[in-house]
Amino acid sequence: MIRLLTASSLTLVLLLTLPGCKVDPTSPDYWEKSLGKARRPQDKVRVIETLRSSGHLDARFLPMLHEQLASERKPEVRAAVARALGDMKNPASVGPLGSAVEVGASDSATNLLNKELAAALGEIGDPKAAPVLLKLLTARDNYTRIEAVDALGRMRVSEAVEPLVQLATDEGAEPFLNRKAIEALGRIGDARAIPALMRTLTKERRGVSFYVESSFSLFQLGQPAADALLAALEGKDAELTQWVRKNGINPASYSFKAAEILGDLREHRAEGTLVQQLAFKNEDPRIQAGVRARAADALARMRSAAAVKPLAALVSEPDAGLRREYTHALTRLGGREALPALEKAAGQGDWYAREAAIEALTMLGDEKELPAVEKLAAAEPAKTAAECEELGGEGCGDPAALGKKRAETIARHGKRLEAAKACGADAGCWAKKLQDEDKGVVARAAMEVGRGKTAAHVGALLARMLEKDPNTRMALILGVEWLVEDTKEAAAQVKSALPVLEKQLTEEKSRTEYVRANEDLRRLVARVQRRKT
The missing domain is CATH 1.25.10 (Leucine-rich Repeat Variant)
Structure with a gap:
C-alpha cells in the first residue's frame, strides 16, 4: 500500500512538471509565464489588464510586477504595470514606481508612463512618494503634472504648498493646471496658500475665472481664510487693495465674492458689514445689485436674525431677479416678521417679481395667509391682462390663458400653506x-x-x-x-x-x-x- 501511494505521488509530480501542464491561474507564476509568451507590447498590456480585472491581485504579485517594471523596455507595458500596482495600493511599490520615473521625457509613450506612475503613487498615498511627485510637477507633459498635483493634494503634502502656489498663479501655465493647483491647495489646508487664493478668487485669464475653485479652497481652509476674507470685505487688507488697483480689478469684486464665502463659513463677525451692504450703492447698477444680492445670501447662510428687518424692507424691489434674492434669503431665515411685507409685495411689480414674493409668503406662512393667497390667485387673470396690455402683448400670447395659468401657479404655491395648516x-x-x-x-x-x-x-x-x-x-x-x-x-x-x-x-x-x-x-x-x- 505504501509503495502504491509513493508511486501515485511521483506520478502527480511528474504530470505537474510536464510541458503543457496547467499552472494555478491565481498564482504569480501563471501570469509571469503568460507575459513571457506575449511577444508584442499590446499583447503584454492585454495580459496585465486582464490580471487587473481578474480579482487575483494581492501581495504575492508584488515581486513579479516590480521586476516587470524594472526590466520591461516598452513604456506602454510599464504604464500598465504601474496601473496594476496602483490598484494594489501597497507602500512597498513606492520605490520601484519612483525609480521608473523619467521626468525629462518628451515622447508620448513615456509621458503616458509618467502619468500612470504619478497616478499609482497617488493611489498608494504613502508620504515617501512625495519627493517623486514634487519632481513630477516639473514634467513637460501637462497630464503628468495634473496627476502629480492631484496626488499631492490628496496626500496633503505640506512641502508642496510653495510649488503649488507658483503653479496656481503661473500665467504661462494652462488654465486647467492653475485650477488643479488651486484645488490641491484647498485639500492640503495650509494657511500659507491664503494670499495666493485671495488673488485667484478674482483674477481671470483669457476670460477664464478661477472663482469656483478658489472659493471652495478658501472654504476648506476655514478660520484662517475667514480672517483674510473679513479684512478684504472691510477694506482693511492694504496689500490686497494695492494688488487690486495694480491689476485693474474692481474693488467691489471682493464685496460680493468674500461675502459669499464668509456666509458659507458662518462668519458672524461679518454680520454688521453685510447688513450695511444691503444698502450698497454703485454707479453701475449691475455691481450694486450683485453686492446687495450676495450680502443677502451670506446673511441667510449664517442665519442672521439681524437681517430679517432690513431684508423685509427691500422685498418691494421692482427688479424681479434682485427681489427673488431678498425673498429667498427671508425664506431661509424663517419667522413671521417678514410676512406683512411679503404679502404687500405679492401684489406689486411684474409677474416674476410678484411670484417671488408669493413663493416666500407660502414658504413662511400658515393657514392665516391662505385667504390672502386665494385672493391673489383670483386677482391674477386681471393683473395679467393689464400687464399684457401695458407691454403691447409682447410675450403674452393669449392673455386670458396666461392669466389662468398664473392663477393656477399661485394656487399650487398655496399647497405649502395647506401643509403648514396640517403640520404646524x-x-x-x-x-x-x-x-x-x-x-x-x-x-x-x-x-x-x-x-x-x-x-x-x-x-x-x-x-x-x-x-x-x-x-x-x-x-x-x-x-x-x-x-x-x-x-x-x-x-x-x-x-x-x-x-x-x-x-x-x-x-x-x-x-x-x-x-x-x-x-x-x-x-x-x-x-x-x-x-x-
Missing part, C-alpha cells in the same frame, strides 16, 4: 411631507425639518438627496446642514453617509443642472469632514 411646528409631520408629490411642499418640508433640531429626521432628508428638481434639492441640502449645525447626533449620522454623498458628487460631476446644488452639497460634505463629533 410638528417636525415629524413635516418629515412625512418629504414624500409629497408637490416639489414646493417638499422644499418647505425640508426647511421645516431642518429647523426642527430633531436628529431622528436627518435620514428622511438624506433619502431624498437625489431629488431631480435642483431647487428642491437645495432645500433638502439646507435642511441637512441646519441639523448638522444644531445637533451632534445628526452630524454623526451624516458622517456615516459621506461615502454615498461623495459618490453622488462624483457621478453628477458633469450634470450642469445640479452645479449650484452640488456646490452646496460639496460644502456640506467638507463641513462634516471638518467637524469633530
